[in-house]
Amino acid sequence: MTQTLTPAQLLPADLPTGLLINGEWTAGSTGWTIPVLNPATGEEIATIADAAPSDAVAALDAACAAGPAWAATAPRQRGEILRRAFDEVTRRKDDFARLMTIEMGKPLAEAYGEVTYGAEFLRWFSEEAVRINGRYGSNPEGTGRMVVSKRPVGPAYLITPWNFPLAMATRKIGPALAAGCPVIVKPATNTPLTTLLLAQVMIECGVPAGVVNVITSSSASSITKPLLADPRLRKLSFTGSTPVGVRLLADAAPNVLKTSMELGGNAPFLVFEDADIDAAVTGAMTAKFRNIGQACTAANRFIVHASVSDEFVAKVTARVQEMKVGNGLDEGVTIGPLIDGGAVDSTNELVADALSNGASVTVGGNRIERPGFFYAPTVLRDVQPGTRLLKEEIFGPVLGVSTFETEDEAVAMANDTEYGLMSYAYTRDLARGHRLIDSLETGMMALNTGLVSNAAAPFGGVKASGLGREGSVEGIEEYLETKYTLIPV
Template identity: 65%
Template sequence: MTSKPNTVVGTLESRLFINGRWRNAENDKTFQVYNPATGEVLTSVSDASAADGRAALDAAASAQRQWARTAPRVRSEILRSAFDAVTARAEEFATLITLEMGKPLAEARAEVTYGAEYLRWFAEEAVRIGGRYTTAPDGRTRLLVHKRPVGPSLLITPWNFPLAMATRKIAPAIAAGCTMILKPAALTPLTSLLLTNVLADAGVPAGVLNVVPTSTAGAVVSGLMTDSRLRKLSFTGSTEVGRRLLADSATQVLRTSMELGGNAPFLVFEDADIDAAVEGALQAKLRNMGEACTAANRFLVQESVADEFTDKLTQRMAAMVVGPGMSAGTHIGPLIDEESRAKVHELVENAVRGGAVVRTGGSPVDGPGYFYRPTVLADVEPDARLLREEIFGPVAPVVRFATEDQAVAAANNTEYGLVAYVYTKDTGRTLRLLEEIESGMLGINVGVVSNPAAPFGGVKQSGLGREGGTEGIDEYLETRYAGLSDPYA
């Protein structure tokens, strides 16, 4: 049964969380959070200042030594308790996600399941942090290698997956023994605040997790980045902002994880199951209304099946129901704000001016909220901006190719390299593409690749490091080595 929106928002703690307690911002300022389906204010949230950021780092630095010494099993049980609590309150979380971010309630429920799995996965990884003890090749010494938490970490999350992006960073940090300052996106801070309450109830000690929502991210973040006590930065967001943060992190030589932009190609070969490819395309394109770094951005289709694929995709996209995420039967919710919708429409208009044909959609929806019609564009020219830039909306541009070499060249013709999708029945081609396509992740005959048990991340200007999988906890650990004298000498 769906939670009542007013009850979910009305009972939510909306202040900062520093050193184990809820408190107002130092200057008592707040900022408003809006419902993108209506444009109306949901609530107000405390607006952290640079001073609040310093207080959060004070708490994290003070708690770090004791937290690092906490038994792995204790950290594991905290995460498992949090998983159970999020699962038990799934409807409350889903309702809140839909209200502040806009995605349909069914998708929000899927995000809750996905986000909670990071808590469970890293609960299991917390007790498996390894090391090694070996004899040096010359036999004179023993080599002892062990791993320790990096230390106080700044976690910056985006607005499009407000629960999953938080758990994907918080869970491995807790598992590794790092204290944290979480700076959630100003557009969608409410889900992070509810998660903070759950984690505190699950037993996260004071100072280990500190949460500072703010409308002035630059002021808060810059003050933290220049403080020598901060040892780690994990950021998910645009490549443009990521570049600036990487430059800033050089001052303190911070350990960094960067999950940045994407321009995912979706390749359909002539031997593919076209119906399956269309189904995968809908998943890869329309998840989160296309507002995902993993969203298929360019549909590269072999000439012999291009018409069939485009016709079937157009038919399915045209049938999608656009409306508020809380409404039953909605397939496509609103975009996050008017600026985002305007950018999507600008990219579509640019492609049409260059000769692209609108097969369906191609315009905003009139009325309240920031809705955009699901759009298929055919005959898109190679120089169209939407083939180079992240669309972040429900727009599918289709481009034809003749040969496999052309497809690979087109797929790799981007500064990004987060994910790619391929539909083919040819095993040899699959193996070739695994080696030739420049991306950190590859979906073979599937439209969704994200999984807590898999390493999520990209190459080129899509980022550094990995989140999830057995690799995810390593981002919060540093390797130390000790040389020991020969015990038999």
């Protein structure tokens, strides 16, 4: 059934739209606003505050003032606040799911999945807060005792992307707060509303004033540069494109900031001749089309053994033909809109380049002329070397297939990229699977499955895909410093 209420009418009644600084919601020093659009219609659904550089500095002032007391708060108490936030986000799953669909476009069923995934970071790090351990022991000479302890790194600046507005916020806020760090969060202006609602929930769950601050701005650089230049800031965590990440690393260098970078991806999806093709097709549908293909972990390059390529393409094409495109709020929709018109243009250009270089379309291959920003789910076969599709991150619902003959050739094709975030492989050969763990140059790998994300698993990449890890036991280490003390005996 199609929703009868408008998207604006479906927004939570308590949804804040201002800046959160020192526990108070404010319109900011400029009084200017930024429109937030529904990508399924292109219509404005809300306006949010537009921060000036002075607002960013005020947020850092608040974080610095709140930091010592938060670091001194008992780990159990920090954990209990995060656990209450997990419970409240879970209780309000309908509000969060609808909100993400309205501002980002993902189908409602996927939005509910993100609520579960995103909330889990709050629960996971509520448990990790009480497991920040050091060690104690004699030095090798026996002349003293070595105490190794962990302490919070200090105020952290967290920049989150638009494609997973809840999970990317909780994946950074959770470990920072568990470690004892106050934060300034800058959500993407395409999808700020989910983060603003999350911040409101965290205040209600007992986060002290100044520990979580949220600033939104139409000019990311204008508020980011003064923060990175301020020596009081001690941590930067960014999720986004590699070019932006490189610039941020340069800006963070003068103050030697501790940095985490989760950057671009160009994930290969390998299908070997011995693979269970039906399972590979099911995995491909998840790895490629989840979130409308707008994920850094999305399978970008389908590298399929020549002997099974026809079968794989035929079965994937049939599955894609069954997909329903539309507003993610409508029943049965499996492919929603892309985030904006630029994303549609970029996707269309990549497909056109592939076709001009010898690929052919089995389904889709066109933008959809309707209100909003839609592109038809697409399958391309015979994608040739040198095609842009094989070098650039797609961030759209396009599945392009190339073929190989030998395992060595497949691995070489998979590693022929500057990126190294995620890889997928389907094979029944256990020995080959173990070889691929070593030979594929990625920080994460899915063997005979299309989905690996989990709050308990370390998320991150190698090469141009980033630095550091989020989630798991590694995630909290990104917000801690190690201190060594020697006690003579």
